[in-house]
Amino acid sequence: MIKRLAVFSLLALPVLASGQTSFTSNLPPVKTTSFRADTFSIAKYGAVADGVTSNTTALQQAIDACGQKGGGVVLVPRGHWRTGPIELRSNVNLHIAAGALVQFSDKMADYKLIKTNWEGLAAVRNQPQIYGKNLENVAVTGKGIVDGAGEAWYMVQKGRSTESEWKQLVASGGVLNEKQDRWYPTPQSLKGTMVKEAGVLSEEKSEIKDFEEIKDYLRPDMLVLDHCKRLLLEGVTFQNSPAWTLHPMMSEDVIVRNVTVFNGPYTPNTDALDLESCKNGLVEGSTFDVGDDAICIKSGRNEQGRARAMPTENFIIRNCKVYRAHGGFVIGSEMSGGARNIYVSNLTFIGTDIGLRFKTTRGRGGVVENIFIENVDMKDIPGEAILFDMYYMIKDPTPQVAGSKERPVSPAKPVDESTPQFRKIQIRNVTCNGAKTGIMVRGLPEMSIKDISIENAVLQSQQGLVCIEADNIQLRNVTLLTQKTDPVMEVHNSQNITLDNIKFAPQAAVLLRVSGADKAKNVLLTNTDVSKAKTGVEFGQNVKKKAVVVSKK
Template sequence: MNFKDVTICLLAAAMSAGAGCSSPRASAESPEALPFEMPAVPRPQIPARAVSIVDFGAVGDGHTLNTTAFAAAIDSLAAQGGGRVTVPEGVWYTGPIVLKDHIELHLERNALIVFDNDPAHYPLVETTFEGLNTLRCQSPLSACGAKDVAITGRGVIDGNGDAWRAVKRDKLTDREWKAKLASGGVLSDDGRTWYPSESYKFGATSGADQNVSTWATTREDFERMHDFLRPVMVSLHHCENVLLEGVTFQNSPCWNIHPAMCTNLTVHNITVRCPDYAQNSDGIDIESCRNVVVTSSRFDVGDDGICIKSGKDEAGRRRGIPCENILVSDCIVFHGHGGFVVGSEMSGGVRNVLVSDCIFSGTDVGLRFKSTRGRGGVVENIWIEDITMNNILQEPLLFDLFYGGKSASEALAEGGSAAAADLEPKPVDETTPAFRNIHIRNVWCRGARRAMYFNGLPEMNVEHVTVENTHIYARTGARINESTDVVLRDVQIIPEEGPALMLNNVKSLRVENFTCPDDLPTALQVTGSRNRDVEIRSPHITASNASLSETSAGQVAINR
């Protein structure tokens, strides 16, 4: 089944206001269509009228505060039914910008919007962050409940994030650390973390649940930690027909782009970048959205690149809005914690996702699926194909249902996630997350610490995963733990040390035409007491180079 023509068809439909193929099954080029039903994603309807922010008194000198001019331009067009707000060449310094129905913010060549870095100009507002309803500072650029909105052009939007973010000493060079200290701010008690203000330090040390304060109950509580509640740069909540195209988004205080509960989102040819030391600087976090196309875009950030979410724990399950019908194609992710990521806030479910023709270079993990007990939610019907990677710090492919809130590299430094041979299962209920029906093919990776890591729960294994035509060169081989109905077909793993394939408590696992170096002392290692129905077919794995636990010996068939 060839999905590429369908992705192109859907993008063409979005780029031509819905003309052309009205649904994937109408594509003459690809009659097989997608492996799931998905409508064409319409382009926002923006009336053919335009104004310049200069007409409303804006000055592009990089010093004049233009908040009022942006608001006046948007309000003027909104009163007429919408149109294009043009930002010409120049440096436009401003406070928060709020988009409205049928408004396109268009940056011309050499246009640079720089957001004011005074936290006092960003009041606390009700929003959702990391899957929870909470209060945070107003986003520099936002729309809520709007229909037909767009951010387009050839300019740059800068969130001035260095003034907002805490920084750990070990993420900076000596020169950078000295410059940070000279800029002001305060240090943590151990002197290893720089905070931009006392307000931020109070929030960071007052028992917050990662980046969301769970003890605060009144607005006064939140105001005490105002600076800690740094905003995402672009917040698009409950919007319909959204387009992001051509623009560079950079240096956000927190996540760069956060569409949540949106329908019909098109992201095309954008660049998202932050320093690699920027904490929580995710590229784009697509949360509880439906009908999404992300194409031909580049992400170079300090956290996850392209991330799919749907709410956290009980709040996410209560919201009950899955992230569904997602196409990601022809994207590049540099650095960051993950290239394409699902979770960990996925309690409302994720389904019907196709990722194709992407490059991940220098990320912690390439394809990263993460959750933990307590989340609940089901991630299913995921198709991934034609992915190339290099210099992956940890794993090209990771399923981890013991996620602990750290990057894969940070978790390794602190001892790694649970991987004992026989962890006791716990009762299954609505809080148990599930990952299933995932199809991966045509993956190439040179350079990783470990080829793959599947780490399911003993009570809820990673299920129904197929990996085909995949070639990985890594320091160590693939470890598949607590997984059921896994197929590895035409997979090549070349480890620098240790076994090529390590299995622990797997059930109904099929390995077909698996290749690895001939000279490995141990090519296959099987541990655990709950292995069932394992079949290995490989010209390079034999009984003489396989190490099986006593309880596994009768459950593993090698070349039979």
């Protein structure tokens, strides 16, 4: 019996703001998976749920048989099932039942190197634990648990371990780096740290055999679905991934629903969900607690990403929780193919390093645009609640000299295809209880961050707004409850800035400081009670008074 092919309509989603037509009405429908009712239990192919026996062959035989017979459900029943890496097939739903624990091998020899893509570049890595390429109509579903045995692959820092944990780890084997402050599971994994762009394919290293000497460093992703159509991840708990956890790549019609991803707090590169160059999809009802970014939008890196020219586009992301991550919702930094038409709503971040995180750098290129975000609540954010940063992984280009309020000049570079762009992004209905910075916007001297609207926000943070190299930034109905009040808001080298109905703690030393004589213009502070601050507006060197207009409330 074959179920009728269905589509998930995006047409009924709410509009972004009163009187505004929601862009979602123009999104294409997401085609959904549909499977035969035939069930292939792995137990019938010789799998043993004793937590000891390797069931790689039985699992793969069940998946292959299901695919060859037209598809259906491959059932992993309750029990503890050990396995090595497996490959999915078209029309197969790998169903991990409630009470089932699929435990992937912790033996590095059980994984082979393959040519794939890593962090946006063509690369060699150990094969993913669950892999599919050029498939159609494929799923991983159920209420069970998939464990990636990531601890077998991780580097461990001494400073992030207790004394007894460190001693026990060192005594277990492995090797230490020269400083004796980092532990690696094998000499190969340590050697990989000494290789620039380890794993990346090049003219000098173009074959798999060229990477054998650092094999153990090239950790596998948990799940990769590459160039697939109609895929579903639903209900399963994925934990202890060796690297990225869920990685749909260059795929269409992607649905991720009610999944849970758990990785430890200091586990390297353990992103929860990376949607890379994917088209048309839905992410909803999921929970993430990981050692790197949580919900990530990517599209390739630098020249290769631009040549690929496949943006991640037409996605709905809603009703998700992130308890710990580097970023809650993230675009970049590998966004060279662009990102567009993404609607995000009803997210909660607790303890993420950064909340809403847009990151890129010179050399990436790519355009991020038409991003709509609403109803986001955050708590205990060590960094920025809302961050747009075009200097990712680069030292602050305009640090303030101690004792000076002026920022040094940062020279512009020529604009070309490698110049990234952030534009046309709307954010509304945001709260944050505790952050280092409420809002940071940091563009390039040659490419401002443009057309950003933030509306209806209450942000409690050490400092409020830092806006550098920006054009057409609008804050409306924003409350900035800051510890640092000199100034509450800083605008540098920016123009066409609207600050409308801004609320702040009484007796702030300086409400707004505007600097950058060559670029500062058209800054409007309106519907704001400036008298509650000791100084309403402070001007940087040579900034003309007419650059700022204060319209009384």
